[in-house]
Every structure is written in C-alpha cells, then in structure tokens.
Amino acid sequence: MTLVADVDVRLDGFHEDLHLEVADGEVVAVLGPNGAGKTTLLRTLAGVLPLDAGRIVLDDLVLDDPARGLLVPADRRPCALVYQDHLLFPHLDALANVAFGPRRHGRSKAEAAAIASDWLERLDVADVAHQRPGSLSGGQSQRVALARALATAPRLLLLDEPMAALDVTQRTAVRALLRDHVVRSGTSCVLVTHDPLDAAALADTLVLVDAGRLVQRGGPSEVARRPASPWVARLLGVNLLQGRVHGRWFDLGAGLAVPVSGQSDGERWATLAHRSVVVTPPAVGTGGGPGPTDGSGVRWSTRVVSVQPTGDRVLLGLEYPVGLTADVPAVGLSGARWTEGMSVQVSIDASGLDLFEPPAV
Amino acid sequence: MSSTAHRVRRPPIVLLVAGVAAIALLALPLVGLVARVSWSTLGSDLTSPAARDALRLSLVCSLWATGLSVVLGLPLAWLLARTEFRGKSVVRAVTVLPLVLPPVVGGVALLLAFGRDGILGRPLFDWFGIQFTFATAGVVLAETFVAMPFLIVTVEAGLQVMDVRFEEVASSLGAGRWATFRLVTVPMISSSLIAGIALTWARALGEFGATITFAGDIQGRTQTLPLAVYLALEGNERVAVALSFLLLVVSFAVLVALRGRWLGAVRR
Numbered sequence: 001m002t003l004v005a006d007v008d009v010r011l012d013g014f015h016e017d018l019h020l021e022v023a024d025g026e027v028v029a030v031l032g033p034n035g036a037g038k039t040t041l042l043r044t045l046a047g048v049l050p051l052d053a054g055r056i057v058l059d060d061l062v063l064d065d066p067a068r069g070l071l072v073p074a075d076r077r078p079c080a081l082v083y084q085d086h087l088l089f090p091h092l093d094a095l096a097n098v099a100f101g102p103r104r105h106g107r108s109k110a111e112a113a114a115i116a117s118d119w120l121e122r123l124d125v126a127d128v129a130h131q132r133p134g135s136l137s138g139g140q141s142q143r144v145a146l147a148r149a150l151a152t153a154p155r156l157l158l159l160d161e162p163m164a165a166l167d168v169t170q171r172t173a174v175r176a177l178l179r180d181h182v183v184r185s186g187t188s189c190v191l192v193t194h195d196p197l198d199a200a201a202l203a204d205t206l207v208l209v210d211a212g213r214l215v216q217r218g219g220p221s222e223v224a225r226r227p228a229s230p231w232v233a234r235l236l237g238v239n240l241l242q243g244r245v246h247g248r249w250f251d252l253g254a255g256l257a258v259p260v261s262g263q264s265d266g267e268r269w270a271t272l273a274h275r276s277v278v279v280t281p282p283a284v285g286t287g288g289g290p291g292p293t294d295g296s297g298v299r300w301s302t303r304v305v306s307v308q309p310t311g312d313r314v315l316l317g318l319e320y321p322v323g324l325t326a327d328v329p330a331v332g333l334s335g336a337r338w339t340e341g342m343s344v345q346v347s348i349d350a351s352g353l354d355l356f357e358p359p360a361v
Numbered sequence: 362m363s364s365t366a367h368r369v370r371r372p373p374i375v376l377l378v379a380g381v382a383a384i385a386l387l388a389l390p391l392v393g394l395v396a397r398v399s400w401s402t403l404g405s406d407l408t409s410p411a412a413r414d415a416l417r418l419s420l421v422c423s424l425w426a427t428g429l430s431v432v433l434g435l436p437l438a439w440l441l442a443r444t445e446f447r448g449k450s451v452v453r454a455v456t457v458l459p460l461v462l463p464p465v466v467g468g469v470a471l472l473l474a475f476g477r478d479g480i481l482g483r484p485l486f487d488w489f490g491i492q493f494t495f496a497t498a499g500v501v502l503a504e505t506f507v508a509m510p511f512l513i514v515t516v517e518a519g520l521q522v523m524d525v526r527f528e529e530v531a532s533s534l535g536a537g538r539w540a541t542f543r544l545v546t547v548p549m550i551s552s553s554l555i556a557g558i559a560l561t562w563a564r565a566l567g568e569f570g571a572t573i574t575f576a577g578d579i580q581g582r583t584q585t586l587p588l589a590v591y592l593a594l595e596g597n598e599r600v601a602v603a604l605s606f607l608l609l610v611v612s613f614a615v616l617v618a619l620r621g622r623w624l625g626a627v628r629r
Binding site for chain 1: 524533534548
C-alpha cells in the first residue's frame, strides 16, 4: 500500500502545502514546531478536514480530490486517528471504547468485545476494561486510545503525539508494541511528534515541516547528520556548527576556528552531538573571561548560560563564541556542581567533525 | 490590620438593603401562598373532577410538548451548532423569540396561523378536518411554541462546549454521521439535554397566555392547571390555592433535580 498525498489547505490565514508519501508498512514521523501544520496534515488524511486543492490517493483509491469533486468521508477511509489527548468517549468504559470501531465495521457485539479484550490485553490495560475514562490515568487512557485505533485494523494509522501522556518505561513498551504491530501487519503509519526519541525509535522516515511547508525528508540518521536548518538540528537534539572553511581552518566566527583537512573553501555546516561537547570546570583561579583562549585550537573558555537537569545528566547551554548545548554528567569532575554564570573550559574533537555544504536557500 | 480586613469584607449598606428587599420580594409571595394552603382539604381539593381533569391534561400536554420539543428541537440545535448556512442568524433569532415574546402575542400568532381561519389552519381543517383551536392538540402546539426554545438554547450551548474532535474520532473509527450523532454526540451532551428537557417541561406545564388565547378554556380538553387556577380564583379560592401549591411543589422539584447543574456551578 502506498499513500501519496498532495495536501493543500487554508485555515484562518494558515496555508499548508506539502507533499507526503508513505509506503507499505512504513512509519513516517512528522516533526515540526507548534503551529507547523502537523495535526492539520493528519486531519486531512483522516478525512475530517477536506482539502482545498491537491489530492490524497491510497493505493489506487482516491480519498480526496477537490478538483474532481471526490471526497471519501472519514468513516469510509481505512484510517484510524489518535489525538494526543486520547479523546476516549467518556460515557463508555474502556472495553466499549475499543469495541466501538469493530462494531461500526459490522462486527457482532460478542466479536467486537472479543477483539477489544484482545487489544486491551496486548496494550497491557486489560485490568481497566470496565472502567470509565474518567478514572483512568493518563498513560492508561493513551494506551486504551491506541487499542481503540488498532482494533479497527486500519491500513493507515494516524497518530498525533501518541506518547505524550506516557512515562519513560511506558513509552519504551508502547514504542516496541507499535513497531512490532506495524512490521507484522504492514500497516502504514504517520506519526506526529516533537520528540526526536519517538521519531528515532519508530520512524523509517522523518518529515520536517515548518509553517505548512516541507523542510526536509529523510531517514533519521541522515537527517540528524545533515539537518537542513538550525531548527531541524535543535529539534533532533544535535548541535549545528555553522562556519566557513579557509584553507586548513573551519572558522566558526568570533575568532574561533577548528583545524580541518581536505576541504575546499566555502560555507560549511557540521553537526556535533550534545555528548561530544566536553565541558570541564576550570581549576579555581585559572578561569579566564568568555571568549577564545586559544584561537588555533579546539579548546576555549566560556560561561554556562543555562542549566537543565535531565535525571543523572545535565544539559548545559553555552553561548559564546558559538551557541552549543552540552550533555554532561550531573556532577562534574571533582564533584563540582553546574551553575549558571560558571566559567568553564569547552573542548570538541575536531577530527570527528563531518563537514557538509549547507542546503541552498 | 484585622479591622481593615473586616471592613473590606462588609458589603456596602446600599447593596445589602437592596439585596434583602429583592429576596423578600421573591420569597414573601411564596410564603403567603403556602400560609394560605388549607391542609385538611388539600387532598379533596386536588382530586375534585375539575382539578383531576386539569392535572391529567397538564401532564399529558406538557409531556407531549416536551417530546415534540426534543424530536424537533434537538436536530435544530445540532444544525445551529454544527453547520453553517445562509440566514443562520435569522433562524437563531426566530428560535429564541418565544423566550421574550409575551405569551399572549404567541397565542394570537398561533391563532392567525393555525386557527380555523389561519393560513395553515384553514387548509388543515378543510382538507383533513384537523382543528387546533379548542382542542387538546392546540394546547400541545401552544406549549411547544413557548417551551421548545428552552430546549434548543440549552442543547445548543452543550453542543458548542463539546469538543468536536470526539465526533472526528468516532468517524475515523467508522461511524457514519447518524451513528456518530446517536452514539457519541447525544450521550456526551446528555446533561445539557436533561436540563433542557426539565426546563422545557416546567415551562410547558406552566404555560397560560398562549394556551388560553389559542386553545381556549374547556374543562377536560384545553383547561390545563394554570387555566384551572385562574378560573378557580374567581369562584373557589381554596381550590386555586391548592392547585397553585401543587405547581409550586413541581417547580421546586425541577429546581432540585437541576441543582447539580446550576446551584453546583454557582458554588464552584
């Protein structure tokens, strides 16, 4: 099965215009900032929002083609839509919520209940089958919502931030389950997320959108290695170094340059993992002011501008001379604690940099 | 410090006096009514043939009017809340007009439309022999005219508050528009619907002006409780008080039934 969609919709001054293809059994993750049009895209595919122009074709079935006046309504599309706030029907218990789809697809009451129990079991929420959504936790609700969508055996699964309400261990479990289901059933899936971990774990292809337009499309590692813009790099959680090669130097501006070899002169970008930025608190009394202390090297001193704990590690924001994020152990060498405004030494391994030409704008 | 806080809490004297006057104005007539109830004869007053007829007729007509209001008003409320069409503001104005229209004017309007000489009433009578004036059907029509707006307004408000994405999810699960309406929309607005039904029924039960103008005042056929009260007041005041007391109890019961919705909402 292949989905080919040319989506063109206008909503209150917002114009979405992008092309999307999803192959048989492929998981496409759509990433982008809030208001980029990710949810709008899902709604057009589900059929709850008609296109203004363009075309949506699933295999050889035209789902939406305003030019020819064709529109297959949502209830006759082999798609299931899961919104991030799960939207379980509050007047039905979990089992009846999941049985809703099979019932509408013509299954008998008993068959629908059996299918629903099975899905609740597989998503590890069988114990809440007879509870109403009001008494479920966020994680339980989200899994019941996924079960409800999967119970209709959709050919195209449309997920809007499906992991938002889950904690880390639940996420891992649900990701594995979704991955497994998609692979085994050949279901195609469009997954809207802004969590790069979801995208990396589930998706075959990343589609990055901003302001209703396609910014980049590619495999997760390819996109992470060659982000098409600074915000793509930010979204994927990698540093993007932007500079210019002069002879044997990759000049990052503000007097900071990194030695390189085998590069012709010109604009270059390079990505740098957060964990590849090494930060050390300088010994007391030796800390210099912000700025490069060694213009010929890959070590300089600067100040920490933000500290964001992430469990046993910390994300440090480093501003000058280049904006970098460093992922470091929560407790640094010699037991020092990271604080804003702290003077630190930063070093990067220049030999590992993979320089590439920035995309033509 | 504490005296300052105390002074801030004390309401301005003007508001206090006006507020007490307002509650007195609302409560004293009810106290007066209850005080005049002749408890020893209450049973027999309420079971006299005229009272029984009025009671039966009021129940039958108000239930019919409520049923009609649901069957016709619920779809109209849905159309107003979920669809866009030309002239929607006019439709909405017509919908709520009976809320502010003097009921007597409503009765006159019904007479001119559905009376024996009315634009619709004449062909209905000439071709089918259907007559609303001086008939129980006329009472139902008058009560529906006056009460249905309560149902439409309440249900439409409930529909506006409901997240339409529930309906989108239902359709993506394979529910057609009718199934979505029946299985998702209606259950999800059930509290609005119940409140609307209670208000509609209470309004229909108390209907007087439009009924007496349009359907007339015939015992056993068009004489509902409010009409019986009005008539009894001129001859047998004790019966009028007894019937009034009955209507007061019913109104109070409706209020109690709705307390979770309104008194509760105010408390929050």
